[in-house]
Amino acid sequence: MISEQAAAVEEVPVTLSNYSKRLILKTLLGRCDCGLGLVGERVVIGGWVKSSKEVRKETAPPPMDVDDGIAAPKDVSCVEILQSRISFFRSIMKVLGGGGHYPIREKLDSGIPKPPPPSIAILQVSDGSCVASLQVLVDSEIAPPSQLRPTGTCVLVEGVLQQSSMEGKHAIELKAEKILHLGIVDQDKYPLSKKRLPLYMLRDCSHFRPRTTTVASVMRIRNAMIQATHTFFQNEGFLNVQVPIITCTDSEGFSEKFQVTTLLGKQSKEDQNAVDGTAGVSLEVVKASIKEKSKQVEELKRSESNKEALAAAILDLRKANELALQLEPKENSISGTSLKIDKVNFSEDFFSRQTYLTVSGRLHLESYACALGNVYSFGPRFQAEKSESKKFLAEMWMIELEIGFSQLEDAINCADDLLKFLCKWVLENCSEDLIFVSKRIDKTVEDRLQSVTSSSFEKMSYEQAVEVLKQVTDKKVEAQIEWGVSLTEEHESYLADEIYKRPVIIYNYPKGLKPFYVRLNDDGKTVAAFDVIVPKVGTLIRGSQSEERLNMLSTRIEELGLPKEQYEWYLDLRRHGTVKHSGFSLVFDSLVCYATGLTDVRDVSPFPRSCGKANN
Structure with missing residues (x-):
């Protein structure tokens, strides 16, 4: 039986990746003891060189046979004696004035090039699993430092963990014994060889930018929020439904769409x-x-x-x-x-009709909400709007949901709970990355996330928001606001950032500002829609209660001049077993901006797609 004391000092075994048989650096560097409990373990690690340096090995003097402190005599040749006395002979010749007549060679040239002095390459290696990197020491006898040192070099190393041999931020390091794989880099062409490239320059090499510490941290936070999204909905009893990316329905009724065709x-x-x-x-x-x-x-x-x-x-x-x-x-x-798309005969096309990349999946989710109750979807949505806004991409990822047997207030409560859950999840599961982005990007990130989880949201009608903005005399708000006019980014920012300094929920918008499927209120002028506006980002969530009355929905389609044949399947949901339901769409890319402090959605999307930009 092992005693409690022995159990306390017992080394924790190394955990390897199930599929690559290497040690993931997060499991090593994320330990409370920074990995010191694993000193002496033989491991294999893989990653990319973030930075490096080379130090010359100190060559020890040749050992002497010692006996009672007196060096033992050693047989030497005449050549060796002459070589050791060259400097002495030169001094004598200079004194006698014969130095210029009898030059003495400083060394005997054998014709064999002298090997480079032994050295050690000290590499900072990251595998993308955490912010920290592992210090790896590679002797020049194992691999040439010139091949190992360039930034971006990929290495798979086997060695022994040891306590750091030099002062610094590293508590532990790996002394390499074998190089199992070496992926060299062409420094002249590799874009990350330069130090600290700005984010806008990294957008032109999106296939390499996740190797930077900043983008890697953003992607880990993004991953955590994806996990949190599924966790929230599964805990609340929602079913995950995959809506089509290719559709023949214009979900919003007035959006710029990408045409899908094989005819051109x-x-x-x-x-x-x-x-x-x-x-x-x-x-x-x-x-x-x-x-x-x-x-x-x-x-x-x-x-x-x-x-x-x-x-x-x-x-x-x-x-x-x-x-x-x-x-x-x-x-x-x-x-x-390409200019006469309206004259194309789509009956000869792949789908035999006009089709688009979907703008929203909410209409399709409604059909499942009317059968399964509560459903959600997570995926890309597309708009062909030629916008230069930092908050817009042609391909943006959305969290969308529909709640059966619910009304507007229910969707608002769900949006409130989801946003707080996601912010809390990031605070609890991404502490290391949040510390890094706080230092590198925005020092207020953690406080902002914390305020969302602990405070209530400001709620007001669209009419009240207009009245509040009309009272503003500050020159920061230059755009005039009247009832029936869309709130600009300037208006939204002023409400959330300047006046209330917290998320704001605005509801009951004029019907002309919202899609055709939103439920008409009793006043005949407004609809049951809401937006959630957060500081620094703007509108993050758009939601509504859907119109369940067949006559009202048909009237709205006719008023807007939409092709009714596109929506016959949607009207069928009202003809057969209609139900009150509501839902919303959350712009996931904007949420990641909010959680990281970045201001441009192109910097939080793995492969951003915007007007004129689709490099890979």
């Missing part, structure tokens, strides 16, 4: 047969040829010396003109294809 760039067999003989021929080249042939014909006509050459030139000119007539309609049709 295709040609009918008849067109292809007509063009087969002109493949690879440019209309511009043919026109230039016509111009040259015309000059040639004119010159031959003036000379009247070679009728056969003139006849051949006229024939060539005629053929060139015919070719131009064939090519011109072809190029016009190609150039006009």
